[in-house]
Amino acid sequence: MSSPKRPLLICAGLTAMVAALSGSQLAGAAERSAPPAPAAAPQQQARESVIKDVVLAVHGGAGSLPRGSLTPEQEKAYRDGLTRAVQAGYALVKDGKPVLDAVEKAVNVLEDDPNFNAGKGAVFNTDAEHELDAAIMNGKDLRSGAVAGVHNTKNPISLARAVMEKSPHVLMAGRGADQFALRNGFAYTTQDYFWTQKRWDQLLAAKGRAGARSPAHTEVGGTVGAVAVDRSRDVATATSTGGLTNKQVGRIGDSPIVGAGTYANNRTVAISCTGTGEVFIRGTAAHDISALIEYARRPVEKAAAEVITKKITALGATGAAIALTPRGDLATPHSTKGVINAYVTRDGKIVTRIYDDETPAT
Template sequence: MANTLLKCLKRLAFAVVMFGSLSALHAEDARWAIALHGGAGSVAKDISPERLAAYQAGLQQALKTGEEILKKGGTSLEAVEATVIVLEDASCFNAGRGAVFNAAGFHQLDASIMDGSTLACGGVSAIERTRHPIQAARLVMQKTPHVLLTSKAADSFAESHGIEIVTPDFFFDATRWSQLLKKLEREGVPPLKEPAYGMPPIAKNAQATNDFDISRGTVGCVALDQHGNLAAATSTGGMTGKMVGRVGDSPIIGAGTYADNQGCAVSGTGSGEEYIRNAIAFQVNWRVKQDQQSVVEAVDACLTEVLKPGDGGIIAVDHEGNMTLQFSTGAMSRAWSDWKGNRGTAIWEGPFEDN
């Protein structure tokens, strides 16, 4: 009887150990991580409570959207696209609705997306009517043999595949319009009386604010899913007062966006021309993949040794779920979350306390 009881206890102990081991293994397999940014630039710390609330709400909604996909076993590609769609719809960010104006008084939008498991990628540039440029970028990746489509042809391509098309005044934001007028005044350029598409009805009740100025802002997201795959996505309205037809780094694979399972996923924000000249997104990945630097070291090196002070920010995540969100500007709206319970949102140095 005693021997039988001892054997049962040993079997039970073995089962407990095995269950614990399997649980630990499952937890390890279930690792995921996500980081996002809403643009690097300058945001005054005394901004109005309303504007601050808009930033926080946009960051929280975008973060929740992406992390819920990853928690349920969705792909990193799905997560980064869905997250950026939320940011494109939040007018406080310079992407989609709320995009800045170019020198002629209208909007031209850029975006790109990349799958780290296959290096498949797609981008669109200088589009004017597609509500969610990141959706068009994914279509380019999945439905064409190309990497980048541009301007009206890219809008038409998106429309032919059922992507929502809007009139240009959909992207109007009173603060962005005010920023353009101030920039033209500083440069001694005659002011525009109204946007190129006319002053939309919503402008009558819209109030501009001087709370913030992210004229080089961008939105982006990087993620690791439970399958071990990385993805990155970036979307932007570009620079306030940019030349018509100007294209920055956001739709350029290797400049503003890159993802490689063997290295890391990267999204940048800031002075696009500098990110293009230095292939910043690819360079961060190369440093991780070939030079065996951590994502923290790789991003820090690019911001401090390659780019100039104030050029912008970079977010990155590697295949182990290590994340970094760094910037050399006065602020970068950002958010992050992972399988270990790390979670936060921030604009300035430290995270908000209500995360």
């Protein structure tokens, strides 16, 4: 296939043992958190606790992003993208719209942002094509919809919602999903829309092609997801991805698999995962977090960390998740050095976290 040539803390006060942190406003309401100062307390006390009163959170992939690895312009682009997504979803919740609308809209924003591996910035498979996966789930009634391996839909998360609402099915894939999209009024999007120079360079590097550009940083801008809760304590989740660079044609990861990479239940939690999809499928990661909350009565931060940092790693993989309860408690566990994420609290405060030191180990 020829290719065109165009070419992530909340703290009201600090003890004397921790240096004061500074924040900078981004896109009006956004704040970035500064790295924590070294603490003299035991390691377990330095672990991140659950974040309270969260309305909506998004992630942009698990991975290592050390401070200093981005130019100021790149950092601003990532923070601005996360901020736009959170603002878009929060505005809908604040206006009393269905929580499904909020997570869909937040993910739409990230799908349209070429910095992330979903929609416009999706990676290439081994045949230099884009195959897109997405899932959405309503915690109130466990309705869900998903698509896998779609080629010609600009916003796969919206197509996943259409599968949920306009068909008797949960998951549709490949040509059938593409045809379903056309029958239901989705515009046909040609493959060149998804093309970006960064992803093309990553494909050539994965194939060991001579002349391939070396990425300035690695594992940046991955799978995207959103979780949200409304005033009625209804929760929902949405996840969208382009998968893995140089993946086998037809490969499907955990993102569109309900209970693996995506899950929402009003009794427990809304979860969106990111990482090595095959292992998240084998470990039924998202549902396992919910089950630990429901049956073992674990708090969300302990349940999520148990699965993400212990079970999944024991199976040989790394990754992360964002998990939000109907009470507004957010956990962001990760076995990678960091996870790109952002969240907004009930008072409208937005925090973006993209560097490793902004999302401490859980």
